[in-house]
Amino acid sequence: MKLIKQFDIISLLLWSILSFNFIENVNSIHNFQCLRSIRGPVIYDDGDNTILFQSLIIGENTRVHYTPSVLIYAIDNEDVKKAVNCAVESNTDIIARSGGHSYENYGLGGRDGVMVLDVTFIDEIIIDSKRRTAKIGAGNRLGVIYYKLSQAGFILPGGTCSSVGIGGHALGGGHGYFGRKHGLACDNVISMEMVLANGTLIHIDRTLNSDLYFALRGAGASYGIVTHFVVRIHPIPPQVTFMKFVFDVTQVQQLISALDEVGPSLDDGIGFKLRLYNYSLFIIASYLGPRTEAQNAMEKFLSKAPKPKSSEYTQQSFLETFAALANTNKYEVMKPSHHPIFYKTKSFYINVGERLTKDGVDFLMKFLNEPRCDGALATFDLYGGAINNRDHGTAFIHRDSNYCIHIEAYNAECVDEINRFGKEFQSNFTSKYSNQVIIDRELDNWRERRPVPQIPLDANPVWTLVSKWAPASNLNV
Numbered sequence: 001m002k003l004i005k006q007f008d009i010i011s012l013l014l015w016s017i018l019s020f021n022f023i024e025n026v027n028s029i030h031n032f033q034c035l036r037s038i039r040g041p042v043i044y045d046d047g048d049n050t051i052l053f054q055s056l057i058i059g060e061n062t063r064v065h066y067t068p069s070v071l072i073y074a075i076d077n078e079d080v081k082k083a084v085n086c087a088v089e090s091n092t093d094i095i096a097r098s099g100g101h102s103y104e105n106y107g108l109g110g111r112d113g114v115m116v117l118d119v120t121f122i123d124e125i126i127i128d129s130k131r132r133t134a135k136i137g138a139g140n141r142l143g144v145i146y147y148k149l150s151q152a153g154f155i156l157p158g159g160t161c162s163s164v165g166i167g168g169h170a171l172g173g174g175h176g177y178f179g180r181k182h183g184l185a186c187d188n189v190i191s192m193e194m195v196l197a198n199g200t201l202i203h204i205d206r207t208l209n210s211d212l213y214f215a216l217r218g219a220g221a222s223y224g225i226v227t228h229f230v231v232r233i234h235p236i237p238p239q240v241t242f243m244k245f246v247f248d249v250t251q252v253q254q255l256i257s258a259l260d261e262v263g264p265s266l267d268d269g270i271g272f273k274l275r276l277y278n279y280s281l282f283i284i285a286s287y288l289g290p291r292t293e294a295q296n297a298m299e300k301f302l303s304k305a306p307k308p309k310s311s312e313y314t315q316q317s318f319l320e321t322f323a324a325l326a327n328t329n330k331y332e333v334m335k336p337s338h339h340p341i342f343y344k345t346k347s348f349y350i351n352v353g354e355r356l357t358k359d360g361v362d363f364l365m366k367f368l369n370e371p372r373c374d375g376a377l378a379t380f381d382l383y384g385g386a387i388n389n390r391d392h393g394t395a396f397i398h399r400d401s402n403y404c405i406h407i408e409a410y411n412a413e414c415v416d417e418i419n420r421f422g423k424e425f426q427s428n429f430t431s432k433y434s435n436q437v438i439i440d441r442e443l444d445n446w447r448e449r450r451p452v453p454q455i456p457l458d459a460n461p462v463w464t465l466v467s468k469w470a471p472a473s474n475l476n477v
């Protein structure tokens, strides 16, 4: 096997399933001569290593397939600069990939033939406990970040799926159970290092390149390749509580009504997801504190809600709670692996002062009970608290929302159905906006439905920034 030194393909594949540290010793021939000086692995499909190449494409969503021209694993800022310069020189599009969890596989460029610049090996996490900050390489997955920060007694709020990458996540917002207390991942970004389309490395913070600082926190996956984030981290309380409440599905109207009435005003220590799935209806929640406080905090909601069939309050360590929220185990959190599946996801918002009407709930239930969409899942992510705080000054546009509803279909027969449903649901029952990190190619008028906000500094729209910062860009938008 001429392309792979030191490992045979079977052990590489096995390793790739178990870990992300699998290609440090892989080398390859160079179809792009200008990539020769890159120190990290540069991998092409030359016919001999097709299985390896395909496995490294990841393809988290098996519904959409794209084949890159090359996979470049940068190990530092210099490698990223060289790769961007090479893309420009060879007139090839280049895209950054962090965790490969874009809902439409945009980490592969959303089309064939793109150079993929993977930042997996830019993975340092340097914690400054005194200043309560951490420098995080853009190649880190959320699980590893939760694990390492929690070992030092800290948390960065973000999503629950351990294998999501911090790159796409923090640049698009980053919502999770601890956001009502500490904000979105992007709200906690203090500064970034980024390679521009002209190959230069810049520092971005509140004062240096402040227009990018605004745009990259909430609408960020196009302006360059971010290599490092410096983030604010928060102390973890000694006890954290995992909660689960199961309801009879016939109580869905009353439950959503209680959510509309009191959900956003609940204690901001509560993180909360309501789920409707296969005729089951339940709430998974967390509280950043002990069980007795959690019970008191939930009372405001439970006094309005129908009586649950069962209730669970489990007080445990932060990491155990996180693993339970993610429906996984601590090992998977520490060593996240990919589990590609087929899905089509859409997102909707109910804004402050509005509610999901009875007809809206009925319309949603009708879709979920459609036989072609068997197994489809609707999740209501509760906002309020720090998530609705506008003071962060970011490009995340959904600060006036009670909750985000995201709906996932898991089989091919349901794709047309969910697209039809989505149009009607959004026209008749929800706000017209969708979530930036829930990329949805079938969204009509996507610029209007994922609008880019005005920049407060000079009132230029973010789209102007793209031309300012990436002139003649080969960066894939």
Ligand SMILES: Cc1cc2nc3c(=O)[nH]c(=O)nc-3n(C[C@H](O)[C@H](O)[C@H](O)COP(=O)(O)OP(=O)(O)OC[C@H]3O[C@@H](n4cnc5c(N)ncnc54)[C@H](O)[C@@H]3O)c2cc1C
Residues within 6 Å of the ligand: 060, 095, 096, 097, 098, 099, 100, 101, 102, 103, 105, 106, 107, 108, 119, 138, 158, 159, 160, 161, 163, 164, 165, 166, 167, 168, 169, 171, 172, 173, 174, 175, 176, 220, 221, 222, 224, 225, 226, 227, 437, 438
């Ligand atoms: C199973 C699953 C669970 C999820 N759970 C949550 C959740 O709980 N909360 C939530 O808010 N979101 C969640 N998401 C959405 C997720 O946050 C977004 O899809 C996010 O964009 C994924 O980031 P990534 O780096 O893993 O993906 P990638 O596919 O690597 O990247 C996504 C986009 O970001 C760009 N990008 C990535 N890294 C960089 C970089 N270093 N510099 C510049 N651009 C970059 C890519 O080019 C691409 O356009 C989930 C997604 C999945 C598939």
